[in-house]
Amino acid sequence: MMHQPHEKPSKPMESLRATMLWLAFGIGVLAFLVAIGRPEWFHLRPASGTAVALSLAAQPHPEPVSKAQP
Numbered sequence: 697m698m699h700q701p702h703e704k705p706s707k708p709m710e711s712l713r714a715t716m717l718w719l720a721f722g723i724g725v726l727a728f729l730v731a732i733g734r735p736e737w738f739h740l741r742p743a744s745g746t747a748v749a750l751s752l753a754a755q756p757h758p759e760p761v762s763k764a765q766p
Contacts, residue, residue: 731737
């Protein structure tokens, strides 16, 4: 009779772990490729009404044009 070495019980868990790591890597690469194709997603916008008001107040405004002709 030959003694056959039995597999470790952790072998399926190692395989599952490796599969999950490859899946996470693939999803990460896909997310990166989608993100670099859409730069408008990363445009910073003010988060509140106060931030909008402060942002608009800090921008220079053009001189108003008068309706009266000299």
